Amino acid sequence: MKKYFSLAALALAATAFTACSSDSEMNPEVGYGYLSLDGVTTEAILVSRADPDPTQVSDLSTWDVTVTAKDATSGYTCKADKLNEHAFEANDEKNPYTVTASNYADLSTALSQNSNWGAPYYTGSTTVNVVKGKSTPVSIACGKAKNARLSVSFDKSFTDVAYETIEGVNQASYSLVATQGARSLTFNSGTSGNYAYYEGGSTVNYSLSYKFNGADREAITGSITLGANGTQKNINIMLNSNGKLTLTITTVGFTDGEGKDITIDGATGNQATN
Numbered sequence: 001m002k003k004y005f006s007l008a009a010l011a012l013a014a015t016a017f018t019a020c021s022s023d024s025e026m027n028p029e030v031g032y033g034y035l036s037l038d039g040v041t042t043e044a045i046l047v048s049r050a051d052p053d054p055t056q057v058s059d060l061s062t063w064d065v066t067v068t069a070k071d072a073t074s075g076y077t078c079k080a081d082k083l084n085e086h087a088f089e090a091n092d093e094k095n096p097y098t099v100t101a102s103n104y105a106d107l108s109t110a111l112s113q114n115s116n117w118g119a120p121y122y123t124g125s126t127t128v129n130v131v132k133g134k135s136t137p138v139s140i141a142c143g144k145a146k147n148a149r150l151s152v153s154f155d156k157s158f159t160d161v162a163y164e165t166i167e168g169v170n171q172a173s174y175s176l177v178a179t180q181g182a183r184s185l186t187f188n189s190g191t192s193g194n195y196a197y198y199e200g201g202s203t204v205n206y207s208l209s210y211k212f213n214g215a216d217r218e219a220i221t222g223s224i225t226l227g228a229n230g231t232q233k234n235i236n237i238m239l240n241s242n243g244k245l246t247l248t249i250t251t252v253g254f255t256d257g258e259g260k261d262i263t264i265d266g267a268t269g270n271q272a273t274n
Helices: 007-012 078-085 107-111
Strands: 002-007 030-040 064-068 076-079 086-089 098-104 123-128 133-141 147-156 163-166 169-172 174-180 182-187 196-198 203-212 220-225 232-239 245-251 260-265
Touching: 030 078, 030 098, 064 078, 076 078, 098 133, 107 163, 107 196, 123 133, 147 174
Parallel strands: 002 086, 030 133, 147 232
Antiparallel strands: 030 086, 064 076, 064 098, 098 123, 147 196, 163 169, 174 182, 174 203, 203 220, 232 245, 245 260
């Protein structure tokens, strides 16, 4: 059954719908048209100075689309690939609809994905007019992700000395725990390839625990302020050729003046006094 949505019903709605509803079905003779999502583009997380080219989203079946009339406080939401199944009252050009596409309901939902490691959050909007008896294509450019990400890399020069010996076998013994509020994520030999997603510009605390040539060392703690949305910061831990272990924080692909070195004595494994 076709569903028809009027401008009046949209403007007067007091509560946002979470799925397309037939409660506001109207007489199709009033003048209705359709909207079809022609495409959505996103941009990859920045890892260099060059802005990434927009990429077309290949599968929109999990994306939500919300259609809102001008001055309305709420709209009608449905899955992106179902948008063309619903008719909307034709509008005049001074009162366009706003169409918003998002891959998650909100930032919090995006950050809870993948066992709390999070995922990129994209959302974008455009305005469009509904023409009576026609289907109007809609294209939305979401731009950069609306969150930032953190990565941690353990250089081989560090992992070669960060071990403990169990039954005569050397085993990796190091981890960096990143915490923000109730979220706690552990980067170690098994998860060092993961990305952790956070709100851009927010602060994350970290604690690096490790054994140095089999012996426990005092944990190294600190905090890092993430870059803007759509960027990535990395914490790299390595043993330099001068015998000093350094923990370096950088914004990937940029020289931003925010780098921070924490030096550890390569002979003892203890934090050095600079």
